[in-house]
Amino acid sequence: EVQLVESGGGLVKPGGSLRLSCTASGIDFNTAWMTWVRQAPGKGVEWVGRIKSRPFGGTADYAAPVTGRFSISRDDSKNTVYLQMDSLKTEDTAVYYCAKDVPWTGGALTYWGQGTQVTVSS
Amino acid sequence: DIVMTQSPDSLAVSLGERATINCKSSQSVFSTSRNKNFLAWYQHKAGQPPKLLIYWASTRDSGVPDRFSGSGSGTDFALTISSLQAEDVGVYYCQSHFDTPQTFGQGTKLEIK
Numbered sequence: 001e002v003q004l005v006e007s008g009g010g011l012v013k014p015g016g017s018l019r020l021s022c023t024a025s026g027i028d029f030n031t032a033w034m035t036w037v038r039q040a041p042g043k044g045v046e047w048v049g050r051i052k053s054r055p056f057g058g059t060a061d062y063a064a065p066v067t068g069r070f071s072i073s074r075d076d077s078k079n080t081v082y083l084q085m086d087s088l089k090t091e092d093t094a095v096y097y098c099a100k101d102v103p104w105t106g107g108a109l110t111y112w113g114q115g116t117q118v119t120v121s122s
Numbered sequence: 123d124i125v126m127t128q129s130p131d132s133l134a135v136s137l138g139e140r141a142t143i144n145c146k147s148s149q150s151v152f153s154t155s156r157n158k159n160f161l162a163w164y165q166h167k168a169g170q171p172p173k174l175l176i177y178w179a180s181t182r183d184s185g186v187p188d189r190f191s192g193s194g195s196g197t198d199f200a201l202t203i204s205s206l207q208a209e210d211v212g213v214y215y216c217q218s219h220f221d222t223p224q225t226f227g228q229g230t231k232l233e234i235k
Binding site: 035062 | 123156158160162164166170171172173174177178183213215217219220222223224225226227228229
């Protein structure tokens with residue numbers, strides 16, 4: 001059974017930093033491309049970024065609102081992907097999900113974690 | 123970046139009736155090399171993560187009831203629920219999974235009339 005479990009959410013002041021983790025089980029993590037998606041209160045879901053697997057370079061792409069402030073990394077030995085969030089703004093308040101596609105969906109996100117709440121407030 | 127625009131923003135349909143949600147992309151999501159439209163639909167219920175319903179514009183994910191169907195190509199797509207059930211209430215999103223950023227539409231809230 002595939003499981004994605006996010007952790008690391010919490011309350012942080014504007015300008016602060018937070019690192020989220022997503023630990024996967026039941027998948028070949030070494031070949032997994034991992035995605036972060038968020039949902040702010042009362043808003044729709046928003047794609048945050050994605051990191052490719054190491055055989056494809058292990059590089060990450062980001063949505064415009066977080067470029068330069070967020071970074072995604074991975075530790076394949078721990079089956080874990082990270083979302084480092086710096087210079088946080090109140091508008092970054094959201095539930096953050098990690099998600100993963102499967103090869104036959106061409107990038108559509110089949111597996112999702114339950115999400116972790118991030119609140120940016122003074 | 124591709125912009126995805128859904129219509130309507132909200133929709134109320136009677137049980138057993140048809141519901142249709144539209145999605146328009148600002149540029150084509152059709153891949154000539156793959157001969158596929160990189161368009162997905164998700165259902166999102168409160169307190170749960172989104173659930174993939176449709177990918178490649180018209181392929182139902184495993185376990186998705188056949189009352190859900192996707193159609194369209196290029197820039198114009200639709201999700202149709204042929205006979206609305208009570209458990210179908212939620213917010214529906216289209217997403218371009220063509221390339222990054224993999225933009226979502228703004229969402230369509232589906233309710234029972």
